[in-house]
Amino acid sequence: MAEVAESLLAVYESQLRGIVPRDTPWGAVVERDGSLVRTHYGTHGTVDHAGPVGDDLAESIRRQQALFAARHEPVEWKVYAHDSPLLGASLRAAGFVPGPMRAVLAAGIADVPSAEALRPGMRVRYESYGELERLLRKAAAAPEQRRPLSEMVADGMARRTGSEMKILVLEHEGRILDALWIEHVGDTDFAAVGGITGPRPELLQAAAAWAEGRDLRGFRPRTPRYLVAEAPDSLVPAYLTTGFHEITRVSTYRWAPAGEPARERATMQLLSEPEHDEIWKRFETRFEVTYETADRGIVEPPASATWYLGAIERSDDPVLAEVEGIIARGVRAVARPGDRLYRLKWFISGSRTDPLRAGGPGQPYWVGYAYLVDEHVVQVTEDLRMGTFGNWSEASLCVFGEELLAYVDEDLTALLGIVLRRGGRPVGNVWSFGP
Numbered sequence: 001m002a003e004v005a006e007s008l009l010a011v012y013e014s015q016l017r018g019i020v021p022r023d024t025p026w027g028a029v030v031e032r033d034g035s036l037v038r039t040h041y042g043t044h045g046t047v048d049h050a051g052p053v054g055d056d057l058a059e060s061i062r063r064q065q066a067l068f069a070a071r072h073e074p075v076e077w078k079v080y081a082h083d084s085p086l087l088g089a090s091l092r093a094a095g096f097v098p099g100p101m102r103a104v105l106a107a108g109i110a111d112v113p114s115a116e117a118l119r120p121g122m123r124v125r126y127e128s129y130g131e132l133e134r135l136l137r138k139a140a141a142a143p144e145q146r147r148p149l150s151e152m153v154a155d156g157m158a159r160r161t162g163s164e165m166k167i168l169v170l171e172h173e174g175r176i177l178d179a180l181w182i183e184h185v186g187d188t189d190f191a192a193v194g195g196i197t198g199p200r201p202e203l204l205q206a207a208a209a210w211a212e213g214r215d216l217r218g219f220r221p222r223t224p225r226y227l228v229a230e231a232p233d234s235l236v237p238a239y240l241t242t243g244f245h246e247i248t249r250v251s252t253y254r255w256a257p258a259g260e261p262a263r264e265r266a267t268m269q270l271l272s273e274p275e276h277d278e279i280w281k282r283f284e285t286r287f288e289v290t291y292e293t294a295d296r297g298i299v300e301p302p303a304s305a306t307w308y309l310g311a312i313e314r315s316d317d318p319v320l321a322e323v324e325g326i327i328a329r330g331v332r333a334v335a336r337p338g339d340r341l342y343r344l345k346w347f348i349s350g351s352r353t354d355p356l357r358a359g360g361p362g363q364p365y366w367v368g369y370a371y372l373v374d375e376h377v378v379q380v381t382e383d384l385r386m387g388t389f390g391n392w393s394e395a396s397l398c399v400f401g402e403e404l405l406a407y408v409d410e411d412l413t414a415l416l417g418i419v420l421r422r423g424g425r426p427v428g429n430v431w432s433f434g435p
Contacts, residue, residue: 001245008106009082009247012228015188018050022187025155026351027265027364038064041154042262042357042364045073057090065094065255072259080104081249088253096253099144102230105244109191109227112208112243122177124206127167129272135167135179138197144252145195146230149181152194156269168206182207184224193229199238208242266357267367270342270350279342279382286384291346294376295393300424304400305409308418312395315373319415323397326411327370327388331355331379334386334403341387343368344378371397396420 018037024030029040037048045068053060068075077096079088088098118124127135132153139149152165165183169176178198184191191211196203204227211224230250231239240246270276284290287298300306312320331341335355343351351367359366368379371390380387386401398421399405399412413419419427 005106005245005247008108008226008245011189011226012104012106012247013050016185016190016192016228018048019188021185024365026269026367027154027267027358029362029364033063034060036060036064038067040068040071040073041151042071042073042265044261045071045075047075047077052084053087057086058094061090061094065257068255069257069259072257072261074254074256074261077253077255078250079253088251091253091255094255096255099252099254100232101249101251102145102232103236103239103246104228104230104248104250105236105239106226106228106247107208107239107242107244109208109212109225112205112227115202115205115209118202121173122170122202124168124170124202127169127179131176132167132272134176135169138176138179139181139195142195142197143232143234145232145235146192146228147194149179149194152181152183154265154268155183166210168203168210170200170203178203180204180207182210184211187222189222189225190228191224191226193227196229196231196235196238199235201238201242204238204242204244262357264354266354266364268352270352275352276342276344276350279380280344282384283344283378283380287389294346294391297391297394297396298389298398300398300421301400302423303402303405304398304421304423305405305412305419306396306398306421307412307416308395308420309371309397309416310395312371313373320371320373322415323371323412324369326408326415327379327399328359328366328368330399330404330407331368331386332359333407334401335381340382341368342378342380342382344380345372345375348375370399 018035020030020032020037027041031038035049035051035053039046047064064075077091079091079098092098136150136153149167165181168180168182170178178196178200180196180200180203181194182191183194191207193207208227211227213223227244229239229244236246289298309323332355335341337356339355341353341355343353353366353368358364369377370379370388371377372392374392376392377390378387386404388400389398391398399408421427
């Protein structure tokens with residue numbers, strides 16, 4: 001058994017510690033600093049490491065504190081039982097406070113026993129539409145484990161191929177008993193259990209079945225071979241009876257600088273959140289447009305201009321990249337503190353961005369886009385005062401809002417040349433769907 005645990009720990013060390021992910025989570029900035037990997041979320045930050053931290057441990061820690069303090073981000077740093085004792089001692093000397101120790105558990109997916117028949121009235125299923133908020137509250141009440149559900153959701157649930165996540169629910173006669181959340185860590189052989197709300201081997205067995213994902217193999221560049229989790233002592237027996245081995249122990253050290261951190265990440269993916277549907281309804285009402293009428297465009301307000309993009313046929317056209325750059329710079333230039341910019345597509349996931357906290361040096365990448373060659377797309381602030389509407393059927397881009405239009409008008413006209421309409425009235429020399 002000890003040999004199995006040592007083997008699992010070796011794979012864990014080589015694949016999960018001190019790695020810069022290929023796909024950056026939504027709203028995050030990931031930076032390598034020697035053997036350290038620093039992640040800024042705005043709301044908080046983390047430090048990960050593999051191997052020795054450096055020759056001058058105290059100076060390295062001070063440097064991390066200074067960088068997080070500049071962003072007003074509390075920081076979390078995981079210290080493992082097999083790390084050098086000097087790391088924990090140096091962090092405590094710098095003001096970090098250690099949390100309770102947790103077990104780190106791992107298993108070969110093939111070693112997790114198949115699910116047994118559940119008693120009548122019980123079943124394991126995936127999260128249903130509309131119950132995410134309820135599950136988030138239930139998960140928040142669970143003891144600290146590998147990663148909160150709220151953070152995994154904020155990373156973006158519709159990730160690129162190979163980095164999926166899933167919420168599994170155990171219910172009895174329609175009543176939720178417990179839940180588990182799990183993600184495939186992209187470019188590794190691991191699926192990671194973020195946490196579980198109760199000692200339920202049934203959920204762990206279902207997690208192994210999902211991770212193996214026979215129905216998803218055609219969509220995954222790499223199928224997980226291992227499961228990993230962190231658990232307090234109260235949950236460890238459920239893991240051990242499901243084929244897991246304790247491979248080490250870990251404690252999260254925390255330090256908070258002066259200042260108030262951001263309450264939400266700079267960018268967020270939106271799926272079934274109420275605000276996503278609410279902003280859609282208000283946009284459709286104000287601009288008199290629906291999915292069925294989008295080909296005919298929106299009711300363009302007085303402070304608007306619409307350009308012809310018929311020469312752009314591919315999403316990788318360099319002219320389109322210039323258009324997007326002009327729009328992004330304009331939105332950032334005229335945005336007000338507290339603004340939220342929503343990117344919306346009918347019946348597809350959207351996003352929310354704080355324009356003043358994304359797209360600049362040291363900030364998360366800009367996730368919005370104003371025009372697509374095969375779909376209608378909307379960008380609009382929460383108060384609907386400015387935004388864009390990309391109409392691929394007409395091959396046009398409408399920019400509305402007095403301040404935004406004033407900023408981008410000259411550059412877009414110089415780049416694209418043809419203005420179809422101003423204030424909804426035709427002024428160009430290209431036929432359009434406009435009035």
